[in-house]
Amino acid sequence: MQEKNRLKQVAPILRHYAVEANFVEDFGRVQKIYSNKGIFALKKIKTNHGADFIRHVHNLYQKGYNRVVPIYPTADGRYAVLHGHHLYYLMPWLANELKEDRTQRYQQMFRELARMHTLSVREVKITKEEREEHYENTLQQWEKEKEFLSGFIEQCEKRAYMSPTELLFCLYYHDITQAIKYAEDKLKAWYEKTKEEEKARTVLIHGKVSPEHFLFDERGYGYFLNFENAKLSSPLHDMLPFLSRSLKTYPKRTEEAVDWFYTYLKYFPYKEDELLLFQSYFAYPGPVIRAAERYYKKKNSRGERKMLQYFQNQFWLLKNTEYVIMRIEETERQKQEAAAAAAAQAQAEQEGAQN
Secondary structure, three states: OHHHHHHHHHHHHHHHHOOOEEEEEEEOOEEEEEEOOEEEEEEEEEHHHOOHHHHHHHHHHHOOOOOEOOOEOOOOOOOOEEEOOEEEEEEEOOOOOOOOOHHHHHHHHHHHHHHHHHHHOEEEEOOHHHHHHHHHHHHHHHHHHHHHHHHHHHHHHHOOOOOHHHHHHHHHHHHHHHHHHHHHHHHHHHHHHHOOOOEEEEEEEOOOOOHHHEEEOOOOOEEEOOOOOOEEEOOHHHHHHHHHHHOOOOOOOOHHHHHHHHHHHHHOOOOHHHHHHHHHHHHOOHHHHHHHHHHHHOOOOOHHHHHHHHHHHHHHHHHHHHHHHHHHHHHHHHHHHHHHHHHHHHHHHHHHHHO
C-alpha cells in the first residue's frame, strides 16, 4: 500500500518528463525512481528557494564546468515542476560507490571546489565607504560582545558559589579573549591593506559544501549536487562553514583540516587580503560567546547539565579552530621565509655575476 502511494504521488510530476515509475525509494527529500527509462533522483525543495540555483548550474556548464549533477528538463523545457507546495527537479542517480579512501575523497572534492571557483571568479566594485562600513560595523559588534564577556566574568567572580557553567566560563575566559584579539588584529590588517581598493573577488559558492553533496559515478568521478544555496559571494563563504562544521568534535589536532585547506589553495590561491579576512572570521569565537550569552540571559530550557555540555562543546570548537589557525600561521610564515631566502639568494647571485 505504501509503495502504491509513493507511485501515485510521483506520477503527476514524472509525467512532465515522460517517465513512468516502476518503484520508488525514499531518501529524505530525495526519491530514487526506478523507471522505464532508467534510475533517477527526484529532489523536492521549498518554493521560496525559487529556481535561481538552476541558472547557476547552467552558467557553470556554459563556463566549461561539468562536475555538477545535471538537471533534466521537462518535455516542455522547464527545469523544475511545481506540485503542491514544493518544487521538484529530476537528476540522474549516481551510484556513489566509494572506491577511494576518505583522504582522496576530500582532496577531490576540494580540487573540484577550487576549479568551480576559478571558472566563476569575477571582480565586483566595492566603494571605500562600503568597505569602511563593514569594517566599523564588525568591530563595533565585536566590541559589544567583549563588553558582555567582561560584565559576565565580573558577575561570576562576585558570587560566593559559582554554577558549573560560570566556573567553566571563568576558566576559559582568557582563551576566549585571546581568540577575539587575534581576530581583531587580522581584521585590522585586512582593512589597512584594502582600504584604498575598490574591487573584490566573488565566485559562485556552492553554499553547503559537504561530502554528502559530492557524489561519485561508476568511473570514480566526483560531482557536486544540492545547489539550492548557491550564490555569488566571497570564496571564503564555502570554506569557512565547512571547516567550522568539521571541527565540532571532541578536542583533537585536526591535521586533516589543514590539508583540506591547502589542497583547495593549491588550485585557487587566496589573495593576501582574502587570507587575512579568512583568518579573522575563522578565529573569531562567536559560537562560545553566543553560548555564554544564552546562559547569561537564561533563554534556555536545557538545565544546568545540558547547558554546561553545550558550552563545553563550543569551547572545544574554539580550541580545535585554534590549532588549525596556528598551523596556517606556521605554514604561511615558512612560505614567507622561503620566499625571502630565495630572493636573497637570487640577489647574491646577481651581484656575484656583476662582480
